[in-house]
Amino acid sequence: MRKCGWISGLLSIGLVCWLLHPAAALAQATGPKAKIPAPEDVNFETKDGVNIRATFYAGLAKKESIPVIMIHGWEGARGEYDALAKSLQEAGSSCLVPDLRGHGQSTSQKLADGSTKTLAADKFRPSELDAMVLDVEACKKFLMERNNRGELNINALCVIGADFGCILALRWSALDLTAPPLLAYKQGQDVKAIVLLSPLQAYKGLTVRDALAVPDIKRISMMIVSGKSDNKGAPEAKRLHQSLQTFHAKVNSNDQEDVKKNQDLFLVQPDTSLQGTKLLGPGLPVIVNIGKFIELRLKNKLADYSWSDRKRAE
Numbered sequence: 001m002r003k004c005g006w007i008s009g010l011l012s013i014g015l016v017c018w019l020l021h022p023a024a025a026l027a028q029a030t031g032p033k034a035k036i037p038a039p040e041d042v043n044f045e046t047k048d049g050v051n052i053r054a055t056f057y058a059g060l061a062k063k064e065s066i067p068v069i070m071i072h073g074w075e076g077a078r079g080e081y082d083a084l085a086k087s088l089q090e091a092g093s094s095c096l097v098p099d100l101r102g103h104g105q106s107t108s109q110k111l112a113d114g115s116t117k118t119l120a121a122d123k124f125r126p127s128e129l130d131a132m133v134l135d136v137e138a139c140k141k142f143l144m145e146r147n148n149r150g151e152l153n154i155n156a157l158c159v160i161g162a163d164f165g166c167i168l169a170l171r172w173s174a175l176d177l178t179a180p181p182l183l184a185y186k187q188g189q190d191v192k193a194i195v196l197l198s199p200l201q202a203y204k205g206l207t208v209r210d211a212l213a214v215p216d217i218k219r220i221s222m223m224i225v226s227g228k229s230d231n232k233g234a235p236e237a238k239r240l241h242q243s244l245q246t247f248h249a250k251v252n253s254n255d256q257e258d259v260k261k262n263q264d265l266f267l268v269q270p271d272t273s274l275q276g277t278k279l280l281g282p283g284l285p286v287i288v289n290i291g292k293f294i295e296l297r298l299k300n301k302l303a304d305y306s307w308s309d310r311k312r313a314e
Contacts (some may be wrong), residue, residue, distance in 0.1 A: 002034060004117075006070075009010050009145070010015075010160075011153050012113055014192035017137075021161060022122050022296065029110075033248050033266075034060050035059075036060065036086075036089060036090055036239055037057075037089075037276065039055050039056065039057050039082075039085070040054055040055065040056045040057075040058065041053065041054070041056075041058050042055070042142065043144050044138055045138065046101070046134040046135055046137070046138040047134050047138070047163065048109070048131060048134055049109050049110035049111060049112075050073075050101045050106065050108070050109045050110075050119065050134070050135065050138075051100065051106065051108045051109070051110070051226055052098050052101070052135055052138055052139070053078075053095045053098070053099050053104060053106050054078060054097060054098035054099065054108045054139065054142070055078055055079075055082075055085070055096075055167055056094070056095070056096050056097075056116075056142075056307065057086065057087055057088070057089040057094065057095040057096075057097075057152075057310075058089070058094055058146075058151065059087045059088075059092045059093045059094035059095075059152060060092060061092035061152075062151060062152070062305075063123050063150055063152070063307040064092070064153060064299075064302055064304055065093060065094045065151065065152040065153060066092070066093040066094070066147075066152070066153065066156050066157075066158060066294055066295070066298045066299060067093070067094045067095075067099075067152045067153065067154055067156070067158070067162070068085075068088055068093050068094070068095045068096070068097070068148070068157075068158045068159075068160060068213045069082075069095075069136060069139045069140070069141045069157070069158070069159050070084065070085065070094050070095060070096070070097045070160045070161075070168075071097075071098070071100065071136065071145070071159070071160065071161040071162070071169050072097075072100065072103070072162055072165050072277060073161075073162045073163035073164045073165050073198075073276045074121070074163065074164035074165075074203065074204075075103070075121070076103065076162065076164075076276070077099055077103060077104040078097040078098055078104060079104075080097045080162070080276075080277035080280070081095075081097045081277060082097075083162075083281075083287060084153040084160075084280050084287050084290065085097055087287050087291060088291060088294065091295070091300075093158075093294065094143070094146065094151065095154040096139050096142060096143055098135060098138075098139055098151070099135075099290070100121075100132055100135050100165075101119050101120040101121070101122030101128075101131075101132060101135055102122075102123075102124060102128075103118055103121055106119070106135070106291075107119045107120070110167055116229065125203075126204070126205050126206070129204055129205065129206045130206065131193045131200070132168055133172045133175060134169060135168075135170055135173075136159070136169075136172040137172065140154070140190070142178070142309055143157070143221055147307070147310055148309055148310055150216070150297070153302065153305065153306075153307040154190050154310065155190055155306065155307060155308065156190075156194075156206060156298045156301075157176075157190040157191050157193075157194065157303060158191075158193045158194070158195065158294055159172070159173055159191055159193075159195075159289070160195040160196075160197070161194075161195070161196055161197065161199070161255075162198060162227055162276040162277045163198045163199070163200050163203075163275065163276040164200060164203045164206075164214075165197075165276075166196040166197070166198070166199035166200055166208075167199075167200055167202070167203060167206055167207070167208050168181045168195075168212040169196065170194070170212065170217060171208065171211045173191045173204075173210040173211070173217060173220070174210070174214040174216075174217050175188075175225060176188045176189065176190060176191050177189055177191060177206070177214060177216040177217060177220070178214055178216070178300070178305070182238040185310065186310065187217075190300075191220065192220070192221060192222070192295070192297070192305060193220065193221040193222070193294065193297045193298055194220055194223075195222070195223045195225070195290055195293065196223070196224050196225065196237075196240075197224065197225050197226075197276055197277060197279050197280075197286075198225070198226050198230065198233045198237070198275040198276045198277075199224060199226070199233075199237060199240060200236070200280065200296075200302050201236065201240075205218075208282045212243070215247075218244055218247040218254075219247045219248065219295075220286035221265070221297040221298075222244065222264070222266070222269060223262040223266040223280055223289070223290065223293045224237050224240055224241050224266065224267050224268070225237070225268045225269075225289070225290075226268075226269055226275075226279075226280060226285055227269065227270060227271075227272040227273050227274050227275060228269040228270065228271050228272065229271065229272060229273035230272075230273050230274070231273075233275055234269060234278055237267065238267065239309040241265070241267040244265055245265065247313070248264055248265040249264070250260050251263050260296065263296075264297055266289075268289050268295060270284045270285060270286060293303055
């Protein structure tokens, strides 16, 4: 068996290769396949009036479709996730990829007096950076509407972030996981897995300190990805991984079934110095890694994350 040295953590060699080797994930069943819907450009408004432009990749698995929100990095744009979104869509997931406020085509905000403000990220004050979690919340609201049409399962939500987007992914997920329960309907607690590409701990004064103090964030299924030759990012990713290990179940690395069933914290380090969404490029196994992670931690556990009508939550 060819050894795979791109992942550390609690995985056995057998599952390491299962997770990292593209050939294992690309094997497909024969027979006719349903036509995959074309990506759809959509727009919706945040609570504070920002018009968010996004691309929606609808999955075909309906109430078993895993919803995925993908958050780009600082000065990034939603197109950077196109290859990953299409790959996950083909596997049945429903992916929503926004341009964050002040980026790409999300540059317009309606103010309380009815006027419109043009947004530029390079001019954001700390309060405007903090408000960017509302962009992710608006994404969830969009997906909630699709959930209530029976087109996906919001209760099995995955959030993916890249560099600065990792900070937003963690901060928003902490808000979702700590939303107070309501008597009338389920509110929050929908995020079940997080993927972080070249995660940052802080940027422009925005940090993950408070988010990582939330117990449910420490215990959530998580994949951390960083290039092995990324001199700054690799050590930071390792530190984050090590800080979370205590909160995740130990598995018997000699028992592949135990690993496959219970491993829920992964550190993936491909042999590259590339960072953020560039880790999703051809020649690297990261897109395959993410697909297998979603299969392992979400698709295989849908019995625990059953679909429900959440119309009352709107």
